[in-house]
Amino acid sequence: MVKEKIEAILADVASALPEDLQFFRKDIEKNLRATLNATFSKMELVTREEFDIQTASLQRTRTQLDALQEKLSKLEEQLDKTKNYTDT
DSSP, X not given: OHHHHHHHHHHHHHHHSXXXXXXXXXXXXXXXXXXXXXXXHHHTOXXXXXXXXXXXXXXXXXHHXXXXXXXXXXXXXXXXXXXXXXXX
């Protein structure tokens, strides 16, 4: 995925080069490719698939957390009722 993006960027840059710089095209592409690869690797990018998997996992966890919070609230409510009943 990243390689495809880099190649697309390189193609755009190469097509935008003025005629007099076409002679240096290979060197420019080589240096730009190395720079982009280094920059993208530092960014620690993830694929869309990995992102979607993590998003789904987080959503399931959030759903479970909400359910547990609801159960806890009900238990606390019951405990308060029991406490109030025994206090009277």
